[in-house]
Amino acid sequence: xxxxxxxxxxxxxxxxxxxxxxxxxxxxxxxxxxxxxxxxxxxxxxxxxxxxxxxxxxxxxxxxxxxxxxxxxxxxxxxxxxxxxxxxxxxxxxxxxxxxxxxxxxxxxxxxxxxxxxxxxxxxxxxxxxxxxxxxxxxxxxxxxxxxxxxxxxxxxxxxxxxxxxxxxxxxxxxxxxxxxxxxxxxxxxxxxxxxxxxxxxxxxxxxxxxxxxxxxxxxxxxxxxxxxxxxxxxxxxxxxxxxxxxxxxxxxx
Amino acid sequence: xxxxxxxxxxxxxxxxxxxxxxxxxxxxxxxxxxxxxxxxxxxxxxxxxxxxxxxxxxxxxxxxxxxxxxxxxxxxxxxxxxxxxxxxxxxxxxxxxxxxxxxxxxxxxxxxxxxxxxxxxxxxxxxxxxxxxxxxxxxxxxxxxxxxxxxxxxxxxxxxxxxxxxxxxxxxxxxxxxxxxxxxxxxxxxxxxxxxxxxxxxxxxxxxxxxxxxxxxxxxxxxxxxxxxxxxxxxxxxxxxxxxxxxxxxxxxxxxxxxxxxxxxxxxxxxxxxxxxxxxxxxxxxxxxxxxxxxxxxxxxxxxxxxxxxxxxxxxxxxxxxxxxxxxxxxxxxxxxxxxxxxxxxxxxxxxxxxxxxxxxxxxxxxxxxxxxxxxxxxxxxxxxxxxxxxxxxxxxxxxxxxxxx
Ligand SMILES: Nc1ncnc2c1ncn2[C@@H]1O[C@H](COP(=O)(O)OP(=O)(O)OP(=O)(O)O)[C@@H](O)[C@H]1O
Ligand SMILES: [Mg+2]
Numbered sequence: 001x002x003x004x005x006x007x008x009x010x011x012x013x014x015x016x017x018x019x020x021x022x023x024x025x026x027x028x029x030x031x032x033x034x035x036x037x038x039x040x041x042x043x044x045x046x047x048x049x050x051x052x053x054x055x056x057x058x059x060x061x062x063x064x065x066x067x068x069x070x071x072x073x074x075x076x077x078x079x080x081x082x083x084x085x086x087x088x089x090x091x092x093x094x095x096x097x098x099x100x101x102x103x104x105x106x107x108x109x110x111x112x113x114x115x116x117x118x119x120x121x122x123x124x125x126x127x128x129x130x131x132x133x134x135x136x137x138x139x140x141x142x143x144x145x146x147x148x149x150x151x152x153x154x155x156x157x158x159x160x161x162x163x164x165x166x167x168x169x170x171x172x173x174x175x176x177x178x179x180x181x182x183x184x185x186x187x188x189x190x191x192x193x194x195x196x197x198x199x200x201x202x203x204x205x206x207x208x209x210x211x212x213x214x215x216x217x218x219x220x221x222x223x224x225x226x227x228x229x230x231x232x233x234x235x236x237x238x239x240x241x242x243x244x245x246x247x248x249x250x251x252x253x254x
Numbered sequence: 255x256x257x258x259x260x261x262x263x264x265x266x267x268x269x270x271x272x273x274x275x276x277x278x279x280x281x282x283x284x285x286x287x288x289x290x291x292x293x294x295x296x297x298x299x300x301x302x303x304x305x306x307x308x309x310x311x312x313x314x315x316x317x318x319x320x321x322x323x324x325x326x327x328x329x330x331x332x333x334x335x336x337x338x339x340x341x342x343x344x345x346x347x348x349x350x351x352x353x354x355x356x357x358x359x360x361x362x363x364x365x366x367x368x369x370x371x372x373x374x375x376x377x378x379x380x381x382x383x384x385x386x387x388x389x390x391x392x393x394x395x396x397x398x399x400x401x402x403x404x405x406x407x408x409x410x411x412x413x414x415x416x417x418x419x420x421x422x423x424x425x426x427x428x429x430x431x432x433x434x435x436x437x438x439x440x441x442x443x444x445x446x447x448x449x450x451x452x453x454x455x456x457x458x459x460x461x462x463x464x465x466x467x468x469x470x471x472x473x474x475x476x477x478x479x480x481x482x483x484x485x486x487x488x489x490x491x492x493x494x495x496x497x498x499x500x501x502x503x504x505x506x507x508x509x510x511x512x513x514x515x516x517x518x519x520x521x522x523x524x525x526x527x528x529x530x531x532x533x534x535x536x537x538x539x540x541x542x543x544x545x546x547x548x549x550x551x552x553x554x555x556x557x558x559x560x561x562x563x564x565x566x567x568x569x570x571x572x573x574x575x576x577x578x579x580x581x582x583x584x585x586x587x588x589x590x591x592x593x594x595x596x597x598x599x600x601x602x603x604x605x606x607x608x609x610x611x612x613x614x615x616x617x618x619x620x621x622x623x624x625x626x627x628x629x630x631x632x633x634x635x636x637x638x639x640x641x642x643x644x645x646x647x648x649x650x651x652x653x654x655x656x657x658x659x660x
Contacts, residue, residue: 050613051612051613052609052613053605053609073612073618074609074612074613075612075613075615075616075617075618075621077613078612078613078614078615079615083613083614084613086610089610090606090607090610092607092610092611092625092628093628094625094627094628094629094631094632095607095611095624095625095627095628099624100611100614100616100624103616103620103624104611104614104615104616105615107615107616107617107620108615110617111615111617143628144610160614164614164615
């Protein structure tokens, strides 16, 4: 589904390479976790996959279902089925949440040549999802994320995911800032949503999340590269010993 | 020259004002009130109104029920609880009630800011209406300006008086098809309330200056909303006199310009002359293609005006490099127990917000529209009437999608 091949990415503003030769292959139905120290480039990788401005791809390729993902516009990537839950979801004052959600959904449907959803069907759909994630009506009526707590913003991200039904989901530290109950809620949302045709890239600092969303693979990212890949036990190892074993690996590969 | 009959009271007013006019600073680029403004506004005022469409009340047309305002049906005043007169009849009438009002506010509003064009208007009104409301208007009244393209100029003079406890909503629409100089004097009695929506001049090519002066008695309220959609050279001068306690007022303006070098020029002066009054000013300008929006907003607080609450916010969204937002907020405060604040910002579309919307699949044009519309919403929120607000908001959204995404 997603194939990243020796990707190198620098910042546009300054001459600094952040992703330094990263390869990763994700098949339908797989859950991949990425762990790594602060500043190793995890969020940069998700931003590049989602199509954010400000980065220069020095070399390498990213294919999504055979399409050149890096060539596609941001909104085209979304319509292809790529979704990134932001590490820090922003607030957009003046844009009503419902209006935003409906516009997003119908824009994607339009791009894919599907019929737009009418107001009534949309409402039914979104209310059902909000209920499962225990997001209040009042929150739904607000402008996007305005006045929402950190945890509420993360839940809104998951609501968007459930509504937009992407096939490839990046969760960038969705667990950070969630209390225990919210984490269970979010994990349940993700697990209900997962299927044999959907894939996940879960970025996290905490092994705890991986008890709920069980990964098929765990990658350790250090200094812009994946230095180690293993199964879920690798996350337990990190929890015990930190990244010190891997920092050295990062340097050796230079 | 058209021949107008004039009453003795108007005649003596002319004589008095003519001599005083000499001391009013003339319009010039050097004046702080005109710097960077478009001086076309004052060009070509010649004395010819022969071509002006004198329909209904001179040069204006009053709409009655079930008019569509910008595509949305608004229910309008059905029973006539008001009388509309022509300004020319009024200044000819020896016994008109207007003699206690006409020209007084214009004179008073020359104190801090020179307004030579308003004075010219006083000395020779050509068309206009006079309303004296003694009962509530249950539904909005729409006033549609009509001028004919062949008229080379127009001095429009209006007078609106609301008696104690009277509430009214007036929506003004229509383009000027010639250079236009408007003065409207508004008197609000105790506890009276006027909502005024100035929606004139969409795509207007002709220069226009519009003055609104409002005298307010205690507990009255005046809410003004102005909309500038690609007006080429429009200047508005609003001056309010808050003369009794407990007055509240809001001046909001939305300005969307994207046709090359268009200018909108908004000037507001709020005189707090009494205690416990509240004034709000909210300006939002979205500018593309080298357009300019000027905002001069001043709050003047007299020593007696304790517990004044004055708020002013002027913000612009600049969609191209050479567009300009020239903003001059001013506070002149002579009372010590007041809360006055002002804020002004200028910036381009927020890239983080844009990315967020795009990343959820919203098309680029639509995303921009949503952000522009979000940007101006704070000004629209000043409109109290929900149905007018949503009709206008829909209309503006459609306008944004056709003009900012060509
Ligand atoms: N726009 C930018 N401007 C300057 N530096 C940047 C920018 N984006 C990323 N960086 C730098 O790139 C490096 C990687 O940042 P990134 O946010 O990808 O790390 P991360 O692995 O997600 O870290 P964390 O675990 O703290 O979220 C950091 O050193 C960061 O400072
Ligand atoms: Mg990060």
